[in-house]
Amino acid sequence: MNILLIRFSAMGDVCMTVPVVTAFALQHPEARFTVLSRSNFRPLYRQTPDNVIFRGVNLADYKGFWGLRRLARELAGEHYDYVVDLHDVLRTKILRTLLKFKGISVSVINKGRLDKWRLTRSFNKQKKQLPTSFQRYAAAIAKALPNTDINTLQHNAQTPQHTDIHTITRIGIAPFAKHEGKIYPLQNMMEVIKTLSERPDTQIMLFGGGKTEVEALRQWEKIFPNTTSCAGKHTLEQEMDMIKQLDVMISMDSANMHIASLLGVPVVSIWGATHRYAGFLGWQQKEEYCAEIDMPCRPCSVFGNKKCKYNDYRCMKLIKPEKVVEIVEKCLRDNAK
Missing domain, CATH: 3.40.50.2000 (Glycogen Phosphorylase B;)
Known part of the structure; x- marks a missing residue:
């Protein structure tokens, strides 16, 4: 056949x-x-x-x-x-x-x-x-x-194949998505990065694409300690090699969630206008690692491309940075190597 x-x-x-x-x-x-x-x-x-x-x-x-x-x-x-x-x-x-x-x-x-x-x-x-x-x-x-x-059907997701032994914790962060309804407010995300970048023995790796995203991540690289921007520097294949070395990926409902999932990396995903109920949660990812709040108006869109009825995407804004960090820490504990 x-x-x-x-x-x-x-x-x-x-x-x-x-x-x-x-x-x-x-x-x-x-x-x-x-x-x-x-x-x-x-x-x-x-x-x-x-x-x-x-x-x-x-x-x-x-x-x-x-x-x-x-x-x-x-x-x-x-x-x-x-x-x-x-x-x-x-x-x-x-x-x-x-x-x-x-x-x-x-x-x-x-x-x-x-x-x-x-x-x-x-x-x-x-x-x-x-x-x-x-x-x-x-x-x-x-x-x-x-x-x-x-x-x-057998589950055959790829699993990370670490090519080196590292003693630091590697946290990937992909803060952008195609539509505003799927993007965690950047000020909130900066608070998440600030907290995580101050963890002992931790390296933050930022992922994104597009001129605006690349420039934003380069600025964050300068602001926060132990933080490296990978945006605009590598091919897709090279980025995949870096992602599979991560201990956890923080991502929106976006491609990076699925790339990390494909490579067997646990993902803390942040959901706003969209919802995992639509069937787009990453391969073999856990619902307990989803950062979201229940609101009567969400989900308002399958793809995050609809205008917010309140004009502020409060479904994203009301997710506290401390909550995201808490889920990341739980994920790291659960998946400690």
Whole structure:
């Protein structure tokens, strides 16, 4: 069985495909799994089984309908038996339809959009745990492999492989996210960094991307002791090597949470406009390491991109820095090596 799996973005979502695809590949060594995604996400798939192939593309080379038609022709020539759309957006809908016309079987992820709307709507919210993205990916892939019991899939998350023996505690902090509703107020985060950077034998490592973020983290590096900014200095693969050496990562509901999770690093995640109930908590992460407060208005968004009804994202502001530090200390105690 030659299976094509499609997920182009975002980075965190592509991260979440890795342990699921790995589990299927180990359970089905006779099958071949090709993951179609953006070329720059290749390092995420660097430690998968031999029957998993990453096929990176530059989407700028396949713009519009005619570009996707050309990509579909290329893919059809690779003789896939099954296409699994793990993205279900306009681009992948067109692509999977073109491949279906060529006689290839197709399955599509059920994103649970209605349930997510019920979770985030402004009235009568149905606050309950929804299927995780991992479960949704597994259900879609299982349609191509009906002899799979998705309830017994092995857990195969990567675990940290320390290349050196260190006596200091390494704490990673990724304070940014794509949308404001997922960003812990920077002044609060600075208080967290101040407290943690004063711990004995502790190194703080800051992660982020983008010109504004890089500059902010460089300033923090100058302000706080024992603090190093890794932003804008390294490739994704190099950052992954640094992240897997961490004892804990503090992250928003963002890609860094998922990268750390993929590498087996415990994460203290901070949640505001979004909620873990939507199914995006990192692979094998614990709910007790989530910093959040219960408010009638949250979650107000699946992605954190909606304007706050109070115009202040109090769901984030009301999380005290002391609470974040308390969870970090608990996480370090629980996972002491």
